[in-house]
Amino acid sequence: MMLKAWNHKALLAYGYGGEGGKPERLRDPTGNALFLKVSASSKTWIVQMRTPKPTTITIGKFPAVGLNDARRRAADLQQRKEAGTLLAPVSEPVKAMTxxxxxxxxxxxxxxxxxxxxxxxxxxxxxxxxxxxxxxxxxxxxxxxxxxxxxxxxxxxxxxxxxxxxxxxxxxxxxxxxxxxxxxxxxxxxxxxGVKANPAENLIVGERAERKRHFTNEEVKWFAMAVMKEPPIWRDAYLLTLLTGMRRCEALHLARAEVNTEQHSLDLPASRMKPGVDFRFSVGPVAWQIIERRLRSSNSAYLFPSTSSKADSPISGYSSVQRRVRRNMQLEAEKAGKIIEHWILHDLRRTFSSGANAMMDRNESRLLPKDHIERCLSHVIGGVEGTYDQNDYFREKRRVWSCWEGEVRKIIGHKLFGNIENPVGD
The missing domain is CATH 1.10.150 (DNA polymerase; domain 1)
Structure with missing residues (x-):
């Protein structure tokens, strides 16, 4: 196969045409002693020059190293040779890449x-x-x-x-x-x-083990204490998740257009909900205070906007914040001589469900109907009831969230809960 032109497309299309497995060497017509060594399995950029002995310097594989980049490196080697500074091949440092x-x-x-x-x-x-x-x-x-x-x-x-x-x-x-x-x-x-190891190689396809992790009352308090140390935007995102049981993507990607200021609710479209139906979070009073706080904090289209991106986009950097919160929770737990089991943000949904279902009235009877709690979690109600009952349970859901806020106040203490309602320095 003949190489008709020296450009990226032509080099990609060129196939090995050598005999006996011996690599071909195609010389760059622009000079700089640059060659493309073509074998049956790869294409490699090399530079051949006298230093003063004949020397072959490998630049890199094509197309990972493109034609223009190879020419630039070859020209640099030529200049160093002429200046008498080419003592040995010098590898370029790998640029940090996101x-x-x-x-x-x-x-x-x-x-x-x-x-x-x-x-x-x-x-x-x-x-x-x-x-x-x-x-x-x-x-x-x-x-x-x-x-x-x-x-x-x-x-x-x-x-x-x-x-x-x-x-x-x-x-x-x-x-x-x-x-x-x-x-x-x-x-x-x-x-x-610059990647030396594959961090994903041990991830398993097909895992089906159900998680049952939820916070104890002590852990809820330590969680609130740790979250209050975070920057306001992350503090409020985590607190809203604790007080509502929302899924992580539902909370962190909240848009200003999804806030219903007349009803004091969050109206999320079907495209943002796992069940694929529109859903209204008729949140409790403290959760609404957090939402109003975020609305006042910026003019962004998102309640929790990115602090690093120039574009108007939702917040990012969740993993680093999660590590800090876990670490600070563990520091609080160690004061009580305990170790906190690994947790993820989704475990707050089980914490909300478990806590709300365990609440009792003065007569030691269930305080909140189970199906009202399920509706707060945006779980699909099946069977005949799900088909015929199209009520959105707006007030009933608000009662559940309001009662849960009261329970969290008891768990973490009035002082800490007061800081959640009116953070110092905001």
Whole structure:
């Protein structure tokens, strides 16, 4: 196969045509002693020069190192040789890369077929779309702005567990497959990404173990104490989750347009709810104070806007905040000689459900109807009742949330709860 032109497309299309397994060497017509060494399995940039002995310097694999980049490096080597400073090949330091930058590079490679061996491997549009959905829904907010070299297995597992706890097993399994493939690619292209190990390689597809973790009353108090040490935007996001039992994505992605100031409620569209139906959170009075506080704090389209992105987008950096809250909770627990079991934010939903169902009136009878609590959790009511009863239980749900706020006040104490209502310094 003849190379008709020296450009990215032509180099990608060029196939090995050597004999006996001996690599071909294609010389760059622009000079700088640059060659593309083509074997049956790879394409490698090399520079051949006398220093004063004949020397071959490897620059990198194509297309991970593109044509323009290879020419720039070859020209730099030539200048160093002429200046007498070329004593040995010098490798360039790997630039710190965020997960989002690495992900975009991977998706581009899968779109154009430019994998690190130079072989054609183009994903179908629906496959690429599925990977992008997993990234946006599960990983982007949590790790997108983080260094791709700093991600650990535990935080990836936590993110997957949040999805599984919603009962979205197929979605969780797809996310595992996609994140494993991404970090596998990142490790193979370590010269670009800097990734030395795949933190997702031990994540398991098909896990179905149901979590039953929920906070004890002591842990609820330690949680509130830890959260109050966070910046106001994260403090309020976590507190709203505790007081309502909302799912993480429902709370952290709240939009100003979803706030109903007349009804003192949050009206979320079906597209934002797991059951796929519109839902109204007729929250309690303290939760509403938090919502009003966030509305006053900025003009963003989101109640919890990103503090790092130039674009108007929801908050990100959840993983680092989660680690701090866990650490501060453990410090409080150690004062009582106890150790806190690993938890994720979704465990607050079980805490809300368990606590609300355990509340008793003065006669030691159940205080709140079980189906009202289930409706607060936006669980689907099945059977004939779910078909015929189309009441939205607005007031009943508000009573549940209000009673739960009262219970949290008893658990953590009036002083700490007062700081939640009116934080010092806000």
């Amino acid at each position: 997960c989002q930058e690495a992900w975009d590079m991977w998706i581009t490679a899968l779109t154009t077929g430019t994998n690190f061996h130079g072989r054609k491997k183009v994903n179908k549009p629906n496959t690429l779309a599925a990977k992008q959905v997993s990234w946006r829904n599960v990983f982007q907010d949590a790790i997108g702005n983080r260094s791709v070299c700093d991600i650990g297995e535990d935080e990836l597992a936590d993110l997957i567990d949040e999805v599984r706890d919603d009962g979205l097993y197929a979605k969780a399994d797809a996310a595992v497959r996609h994140i494993r493939a991404f970090f596998s690619w990142a490790k193979r292209t370590a010269r670009k990404t």
